[in-house]
Amino acid sequence: MRKLRMGMVGGGLDSFMGDVHRKASGLDGMIELVCGAFNSTVEKTKQTGKALFLPEDRCYGSFQEMILKEKELPEGDRMDFVTIVTPNHLHFEPAKMALENGFHVVCDKPMTLTVNEAKILEKLVNETGLLFALTHNYTGNAMVKQAQAMVAKGALGEILKVQVQYLQGWMAEEEEEKEAKIKPWRADPKKSGIGGSLADIGTHAENLVSYITGAEITELAADLGRIGKNRVLDNDGNLLLRMSNGAKGTMSISQMAVGEENALIVKVYGSKGSLEWNQEDSTKLITKWIDKPQQTFTPDGNDIYEEVRAISRIPKGHPEGYLEAFANIYRGFAKHLMSVINNDPIEKPDYPSVAEGVRGVQFIYAAVESDKQNASWVKLDSF
Known part of the structure; x- marks a missing residue:
């Protein structure tokens, strides 16, 4: 057993949702952030990466660079999945490229700007067998x-x-x-x-x-x-x-x-x-x-x-709320992905998928x- 390795698109230091995703994904100790393309420039991305204690060579200037360079790394080092925490219009392209290059995806909602884009992602998920989680956290x-x-x-x-x-x-x-x-x-x-x-x-x-x-x-x-x-x-x-x-x-x-x-x-x-x-x-x-x-x-x-x-x-008597619910989406996704990696059977996955998107x-x-x-x-x- 090991932690799942997460790469993040978006979610710079001034991003509310980026911070939420990082906290929620880490709450159960099953996932670790290993790389990211956090901002629109490589300088800002490296500033975010430094604040998050990431190595500079895994802080990328674009999601394209991140996906291609992570794919070149040995299987034991590269990210397992991509989390997309950008504004709506920047969901489709990184999700599509990640799936086309063999990476599982977690994405904020709404999944895409258009129905056609949404159906393209659904088709890719069905064809590749890769996992896709949509963060309807409630x-x-x-x-x-x-x-x-x-x-x-x-x-x-x-x-x-x-x-x-x-x-x-x-x-x-x-x-x-x-x-x-x-x-x-x-x-x-x-x-x-x-x-x-x-x-x-x-x-x-x-x-x-x-x-x-x-x-x-x-x-x-x-x-x-x-x-x-x-x-x-x-x-x-x-x-x-x-x-x-x-x-x-x-x-x-x-x-x-x-x-x-x-x-x-x-x-x-x-x-x-x-x-x-x-x-x-x-x-x-x-x-x-x-x-x-x-x-x-x-x-x-x-x-x-x-x-x-x-x-x-x-x-x-001890209230659980927004972050814990968000973390349960990541936990359901992580349990499913771990079962895929370990070739173990799993019952019906418990998280919103591409179909809900x-x-x-x-x-x-x-x-x-x-x-x-x-x-x-x-x-x-x-x-």
Whole structure:
């Protein structure tokens, strides 16, 4: 046994997500960062590498250089996989090149700017047999996994209705000029893609609903808002959902909801009971039943499934949150990759994959198209 060797694209010292990925990937001691192309110039990359105690010769000026030079190293030294933590428009090319050169991939969401790019990556993954993880980190939360298991085991009965919201207020709290300096690429279609809040937080809501219910959004009707001067991309929206299991649903997303921080809340209603999970109180899963009192589940409490208890690191009463959930995505990926390296069998991998990445981009395209058609119904599979 050895640690898995990770190379990183993006994630310089001033990057929030780069730091999150480094901390999350290292939390279980299964992965080590060995190289990177962290910034747009080799000088900045070497500054980042120095701060991270990496050897200078493994701090590269571009992802192309990193992939090609790492490939030349002996198998026992080269990186095992690439983590991509760049803005949206810089996901596809490094992911494609990594797969073409034999490296597994972990990528931030949304996976690509276009559905065509997403399907190219899916085809490459299927052809090469390489692993691809998408960091929809909220599915790594213990209580989300408890919710998913309860639905899968039939505890809630037939799923009839879902409600999900992801509300933030950071755009409303900043002037347009100030916002443009802090996160300019999120307001630029060339860098963010055709979706604004849809891509940033809507894809999390879409993925969470599908993960918990085991059903996909097949069709949606979207009414999107573009609030603020010169706003091109959506930063607000309400959607009606039709699920593959026959359930109906609603979704509300916004980054203009004054006072909200990360109000991601999902509710699932079945014929026997319902559940509610709130990301800002993530260690509690509230369930309500047709024939018994309300229950609140916690990660180390009674009636928790063993597969859920296995991913909870600390005793009940000590809150686990964002980083731990993120780390569970890396742990699921790492366990799968270790099994591949050691030629050991593994049960169904427990992390979002390239297929979820395709669905996420289709969700964005369907919502934008529906909004153009005055909130008419649009099928995700039409893209």
